[in-house]
Amino acid sequence: MKRFQKTALILFLQSVFFLSCFGIEKTGSFDQVINSIKSRFAPDQRTALFDIHSDQESGKLVLKGKTTVNEAYLALIDSLTKQNVQFVDSIEVLPNATLGDKIWGLATLSASIMRSDPDHAAEMLSQALMGTPLKVLEYEDGWYRVQTPDYYIGWMEGSGIERFTQTEIDDWKKSQRYVYNLINGNAFDSPERKSMVVTDLVLGDLFEVTAETKGYLKIKIPDGRTGYVKKTDCLSWNDWITQKPDVQTIISVARQMLGLPYMWGGTSSKAVDCSGLTKTSYFSQGIILARDASQQARYGQHPDFNNMDSLEAGDLLFFGRSAQRITHVGLYMGNGKYIHASGLVRINSIDPKDPAFNISERKNIVASSRILNSLNTEGIVLVKDHPWYSFQK
Secondary structure, rough: OOOOOOOOOHHHHHHHHHHHOOOOOOHHHHHHHHHHHHHHHHHOOOOOOEEEEEEEOEEEEEEEEEEEHHHHHHHHHHHHHOOOOOOOEEEEEEEHHHOOOOOOEEEEOEEEEOOOOOOOOOEEEEEEOOEEEEEEEEEEEOEEEEEEEOOOEEEHHHHHEEEEEEHHHHHHHOOOOEEEEOOEEEEEEEOOOOOOOEEEEEOOOEEEEEEEEEEEEEEEEOOOEEEEEHHHHHHHEHHHHHOOOOOOHHHHHHHHHHOEEEEOOOEEEEEEOOHHHHHHHHHHHOEOOOHHHHHHHHOEEEEOOHHHOOOOOOOOOEEEOOOOEEEEEEEEEOEEEEEEEEEEEEEEOOOOOOOOHHHHHOOOOEEEEOHHHHHOOOOOEEEHHOOOOOOOO
């Protein structure tokens, strides 16, 4: 059992015999309150934490757990109060108060790893590219629980994040920023020929620029390190966010990752999982997609995936047992072909007449999504319009 996941049903069964003593008339009504609030405010625990349970201490009903959704916490307290339930409130609303005013962070590595628990042996959930703004939720033994701009929640080791106050993050938003525009590369300690690597870089890394010399940008990494990068390998923040998203560029970025190994949790051009490939490709054009395939399938327009003529280049194709059990996603390229990460990044076809036809996956296409017609709708947000990256008008 994961450290922060508890089976509410077991705990409730343990406390059923005394719940009526605290004003709850029907067995299971507390369960119903919890589940109702969770389904309303935090239906997806990957992006909104609501882990609340009850316990009995010294004859008192004690509410325990954590949530990232203050509205859910207030709704729970209000509901129980209206039912005349007597309880002790020990619920923690994140961010944790011990963090002080440094509840923001920036990823400091080319691809900072996020895990399911604060442990190197825990499942790798995702990655945050250098310069990704993070909401810091809590701290435990050298690890921070964080939330990314797509609202995905996971644990990051301290070396992968630098914490900031709101004022400091606002200053970062005002700074001169550039985004790395190659699949991979390096920043060096000087613009000279015999220089040493300061850090590796991947597509989409974001950093401040403090000077320019000899065709190089002097960059400042969020943890304070400095280095030099060729200016031609980067895009200025303004150029990046004002470009019109181009579907052929999105596909071109995905093609540049052909042969890249599949890695569960990978969302960078070092190695990717299936939704990491689509996410990285779209992010190159300043578009933030949801993290997982099952999440990406919820958003955008939904053309008829059974009719190849209805599909357009740039559409996402989803595979699985059903539309409710999606396990894989690919990026449609046109003419029946799609690019996806399956073992490695490769190209297959949904056309049975094509030699690249993938029989097993073609039988399991269960949904599709069109992205570029749905910019700045839920789950499809332009970087320039995301409040964590820039000031909103």
